[in-house]
Amino acid sequence: MTEIKNFDENLDLNNFLNSIIHGDCLEVMKKMPGKCVDLIITSPPYNLLNSTGNGLKPGTNCGKWKNAAIKSGYQNYDDNMPYDEYVSWQKACVSEMYRLIKDDGAIFYNNKNRVQAGLLQDRGEIVRDFPLRQVIIWKRSGAINFNSGYFLPTTEQIYMICNKDFKLIKGANKYTDVWEIRQEFKNPHPAPFPEELIDRIISSAPGQIVLDPFAGSGTTGVSAKKFGRDFILIEKSEEYCRMAKARLDGSDWRDTKKLEPIQVEIGF
Numbered sequence: 252m253t254e255i256k257n258f259d260e261n262l263d264l265n266n267f268l269n270s271i272i273h274g275d276c277l278e279v280m281k282k283m284p285g286k287c288v289d290l291i292i293t294s295p296p297y298n299l300l301n302s303t304g305n306g307l308k309p310g311t312n313c314g315k316w317k318n319a320a321i322k323s324g325y326q327n328y329d330d331n332m333p334y335d336e337y338v339s340w341q342k343a344c345v346s347e348m349y350r351l352i353k354d355d356g357a358i359f360y361n362n363k364n365r366v367q368a369g370l371l372q373d374r375g376e377i378v379r380d381f382p383l384r385q386v387i388i389w390k391r392s393g394a395i396n397f398n399s400g401y402f403l404p405t406t407e408q409i410y411m412i413c414n415k416d417f418k419l420i421k422g423a424n425k426y427t428d429v430w431e432i433r434q435e436f437k438n439p440h441p442a443p444f445p446e447e448l449i450d451r452i453i454s455s456a457p458g459q460i461v462l463d464p465f466a467g468s469g470t471t472g473v474s475a476k477k478f479g480r481d482f483i484l485i486e487k488s489e490e491y492c493r494m495a496k497a498r499l500d501g502s503d504w505r506d507t508k509k510l511e512p513i514q515v516e517i518g519f
């Protein structure tokens with residue numbers, strides 16, 4: 252059974268392998284020892300509710316976004332920071348992630364460029380101080396961000412930040428740097444990874460311990476388990492921790508009303 256835990260800096264990290272840590276990832280990562288994981292695969296919130304247009308701005312009818320699950324934000328995170336604050340927060344998170352990977356480790360950091368007030372917010376800004384090796388373009392099957400001022404964006408970026416000794420598994424470079432993978436439609440989490448995307452990353456990259464600090468419904472854990480890797484998941488929302496646990500344990504995880512309450516004291 253997968254356990255949901257609070258992170259205690261006095262406990263050995265091995266106690267957290269194949270567990271879900273309920274907490275704020277920046278606080279938790281700061282307590283983890285350096286170079287303790289092989290691979291980090293993650294997708295943070297995209298700050299979507301901080302919107303200059305009709306888009307997902309709170310209080311508007313959300314135009315064509317009206318049926319999007321993410322419209323209400325996450326369970327306990329409103330995804331609405333002033334832009335500079337968002338960039339600083341994400342840089343701080345990537346900096347902690349970078350401290351945690353081994354010399355042959357890598358971070359696959361997924362984010363999405365946005366157009367706000369008519370200008371591109373290039374998420375490359377977040378990762379430019381780190382050893383960026385490649386930007387994989389994830390081409391989704393569609394999008395709902397209609398605006399007559401620019402072409403409909405259908406791609407996201409996966410920034411591959413690598414320490415110098417990182418190498419792909421033999422043959423994996425055949426995937427090229429453009430990945431056409433449909434987004435996930437059957438997961439009740441508002442912004443989940445498609446399992447196929449994480450399967451491709453994990454089957455392409457070596458490393459036993461895989462961390463996802465913005466774990467949501469636990470897709471990275473599910474994929475890690477499939478490929479015989481160990482995972483550490485961190486997630487701020489109690490509901491999503493419960494969803495990830497049920498999913499990893501093979502029980503009914505899509506109906507959030509049926510999820511068991513978590514047994515640990517809430518930390519952070």
Ligand SMILES: C[S@@+](CC[C@H](N)C(=O)[O-])C[C@H]1O[C@@H](n2cnc3c(N)ncnc32)[C@H](O)[C@@H]1O
Nearest residue numbers: 275276296442443444465466467468470486487
């Ligand atoms: C884009 S979603 C990740 C979804 C995940 N990849 C999946 O497949 O379900 C981002 C997640 O980050 C969580 N989150 C937001 N702020 C956080 C924080 N400070 N620490 C940990 N998790 C956080 C949100 O609750 C949300 O579940």
